[in-house]
Amino acid sequence: MDLGLSQRVALVAAASKGLGRAVATELSREGARVAICARNSADLARTAAEISSATGREVFHQALDVTDPDAVAAFVAAVENRFGRLDICVTNSGGPPSKLFKDTNPADWKSAVDLLLMSTVFFAKEALPRMQKNKWGRFITITSYTVKQPVDGLLLSNSVRAAVTGLARTLANEYAPDGITVNNVCPGYTRTERLSELTEVLSVRHGITEQEVVAGWERQIPAGRLGTPEEFAAVVAFLASERASYVNGVSLAIDGGIVRSLL
Numbered sequence: 001m002d003l004g005l006s007q008r009v010a011l012v013a014a015a016s017k018g019l020g021r022a023v024a025t026e027l028s029r030e031g032a033r034v035a036i037c038a039r040n041s042a043d044l045a046r047t048a049a050e051i052s053s054a055t056g057r058e059v060f061h062q063a064l065d066v067t068d069p070d071a072v073a074a075f076v077a078a079v080e081n082r083f084g085r086l087d088i089c090v091t092n093s094g095g096p097p098s099k100l101f102k103d104t105n106p107a108d109w110k111s112a113v114d115l116l117l118m119s120t121v122f123f124a125k126e127a128l129p130r131m132q133k134n135k136w137g138r139f140i141t142i143t144s145y146t147v148k149q150p151v152d153g154l155l156l157s158n159s160v161r162a163a164v165t166g167l168a169r170t171l172a173n174e175y176a177p178d179g180i181t182v183n184n185v186c187p188g189y190t191r192t193e194r195l196s197e198l199t200e201v202l203s204v205r206h207g208i209t210e211q212e213v214v215a216g217w218e219r220q221i222p223a224g225r226l227g228t229p230e231e232f233a234a235v236v237a238f239l240a241s242e243r244a245s246y247v248n249g250v251s252l253a254i255d256g257g258i259v260r261s262l263l
C-alpha cells in the first residue's frame, strides 16, 4: 500500500528513543522528511544520524524539553523554515513516575500535567495553524492504553492522559473542516527503555523478579507477548497517511488485545 507520505513533512516529539524513535524511523522510511526532538542532544543527534543512514533521508533535530512552550514554538518554526511546511505532528513525552496516591504531592501532579497535557497543547497551538494553511494535516497524540483501562499504580498517567484524550477528541471536531485529522494512539506494553524502568520499579515494589513482572503482563495480553516499537510505529504511520483520511477522533489501542472493553 502506498501511504502517500513521500511529499510530507513530519515532526515527532520525544523521539531519540523508544516509541517516538520508531515512529520517526517508519515515517522516514515511508518517504517523509522528518524532524525530531528530545532533551539529551547527544542521544538525539545520534538517533537522527542513524535514522538518516537507514532511510537515506534528511532528519532534522533540535534538543528541547517539551514542557517549555517557547522551545516548542521555536522548534516548530525551525521545522517549517527547514522543510517549508508541516503536515504531520506526533506528540509524545516521557511518562510520569509510577506512584500510589498516598505517595503523590502537588508537585507530582503539576509536573505530570506539564509533561503530558501542556506539552500536547503547546504542539497543537503551533502545529495546527500551519496545517490549516495547507488544508491538510495529521495530529497524533501518543498516550497509553491506560486511557481505556486504568492500571493500578499508574495513577498520574491514568488521570492526566484522560485529559489529553479529551483534548484530542475535541480538536478532531474543531479542525476537521480544514482537512486535518486528530487521533490518539494508546500503546500497550511495548519493549522500550521506559518499560524496562517500569519493570524495575514494580519488581522492587512487589518483591518479585523482573521476569515475573513481565510474565504477569504477558498473562493479561491475549497475544501472550509484549509489543515491539515497530509494530506500534506501523499503525501510527498509517494514521499519518493519505489512506487514513476518514479516520478522525479515535483513540486506537495498539496493545495485543489487553484492553477488554468493546470500544
Ligand SMILES: NC(=O)c1ccc[n+]([C@@H]2O[C@H](COP(=O)([O-])OP(=O)(O)OC[C@H]3O[C@@H](n4cnc5c(N)ncnc54)[C@H](OP(=O)(O)O)[C@@H]3O)[C@@H](O)[C@H]2O)c1
Residues within 6 Å of the ligand: 013, 014, 015, 016, 017, 018, 019, 020, 037, 038, 039, 040, 041, 043, 064, 065, 066, 067, 092, 093, 094, 095, 096, 115, 142, 143, 144, 145, 186, 187, 188, 189, 190, 191, 192, 193, 194, 195
Ligand atoms: N513503552 C510502553 O510500554 C508504553 C506503554 C504505554 C505508554 N507509554 C508512554 O509512551 C511514551 C513514550 O514511551 P517510551 O516507552 O518510548 O519511552 P522511552 O523509551 O523512555 O523514550 C522516551 C523518549 O522521550 C524523550 N523525552 C522524555 N521526556 C522528555 C521531555 N520532557 N522533553 C523532550 N523529550 C523527552 C526521551 O529523551 P530525553 O530523555 O533525552 O529527553 C526519549 O527519547 C511515554 O509517555 C510512556 O509513558 C509507553
